[in-house]
Amino acid sequence: MEGKVRIGFYALTSCYGCQLQLAMMDELLQLLPHAEIVCWFMVERDSYEDEPVDIAFIEGSVSTEEEVELVKKIRENAKIVVAVGSCAVHGGVQSWEKDKSLEELWKTVYGDGKVKFEPKMAEPVENYIKVDYRIYGCPPEKRDFLYALGTFLVGSWPEDIDYPVCVECRLKGHPCILIEKGEPCLGPITRAGCDARCPGFGVACIGCRGAIGYDVAWFDSLARTFKEKGISKEEILQRMKMFNAHNPKLEEMVEKIFQGVEE
Ligand code: SF4
Ligand code: SF4
Ligand code: SF4
Structure with missing residues (x-):
């Protein structure tokens, strides 16, 4: 990729553990001369979700109607979309009981509690948009993130692990x-x-x-x-x-x- 690589890190419904794991990586500091962080609310207050990026990292499961729209917008604005962590890749533990109804689960956890957003059953990002690469784990290993990012930066493509x-x-x-x-x-x-x-x-x-x-x-x-x-x-x-x-x-x-x- 030529010039500074524009990176976005977006959070859906999650524990924010994946972002925290990445935000604590000292190696990211070495990246700063080569990259521009366009969106990452955990590390940069001036973040913009609507801007075009080269690589979009998405953490969390799609669990509200607003997040359905957000992932579509991220896809439109990104050249490469990477799902980060079990929530984004598989829906996370919050979709463990996916065969039960949302009403039943809601009642069990929140009783008659109300929220300001429109909730839905937790789903992987891939259920709504094309995902180009997946970083697995809850949370993922730092080296997986560095490997993927480093490989993208030299214009290549990271491999998937295919053994148990x-x-x-x-x-x-x-x-x-x-x-x-x-x-x-x-x-x-x-x-x-x-x-x-x-x-x-x-x-x-x-x-x-x-x-x-x-x-x-x-x-x-x-x-x-x-x-x-x-x-x-x-x-x-x-x-x-x-x-x-x-x-x-x-x-x-x-x-x-x-x-x-x-x-
Ligand atoms: S052994 Fe590895 S894959 Fe299995 S639960 Fe632990 S961290 Fe996850
Ligand atoms: S994959 Fe695990 S660590 Fe990452 S946001 Fe989901 S629950 Fe948290
Ligand atoms: S070798 Fe045994 S303990 Fe280790 S991961 Fe396999 S089944 Fe689990």
Whole structure:
């Protein structure tokens, strides 16, 4: 890209954790001579959502009617749109129960509380506009953001990770939570890139980086192990839905894992 790269960072409904993660990156200071931050309310008071940008980073899920309009406007104004974090890429934990009605969920959380905006069920950005690249995780790794941004800046395109968390977990030498403790770790079917952070702390993966490609998991051995440990299809499906409820292939994938091992 020639001249200063114009960057926008836009927030939809979220915990703002992704932005905070990026705003705390010292490496961003090195970028300032080469980039102009056109919109990023967390770091720049003089931010403009209507301006054209080269790269638009979007955090959060589309959860209000106003945000539907905002993402369309961002798309019109941006050459490259990047969805950042599980909320933007997958709808986030807030869309976990996407099959329930908004009224039912609203009542559970807010009772008769009213708001000034028009709420809707949380959805991934991609349900409304074309997304050019995704940065996974809740929150994403700093290196994923730097890799994507650096690659765009030299006029190239970042690659996607297409292997599961288990690969990084084995390389790190962590004890296997699934095999040794019999807990339903989702590492075998979740996209790597976090260096198996949770298993590193002795905690089973809950799939925050999203399911890997449909045909990557080793379904046969995985199914045998789940069955051996007494972990059911329903349990895996429920756990995967926490961050992957909008994945249209999810049920088919879990079904395939358990094919041939059911009683
Ligand atoms: S992906 Fe996670 S860290 Fe990022 S905004 Fe959503 S909930 Fe927060
Ligand atoms: S199942 Fe979980 S703990 Fe076991 S290797 Fe895979 S990521 Fe690591
Ligand atoms: S181990 Fe799983 S839940 Fe933990 S950070 Fe990695 S992908 Fe997310």
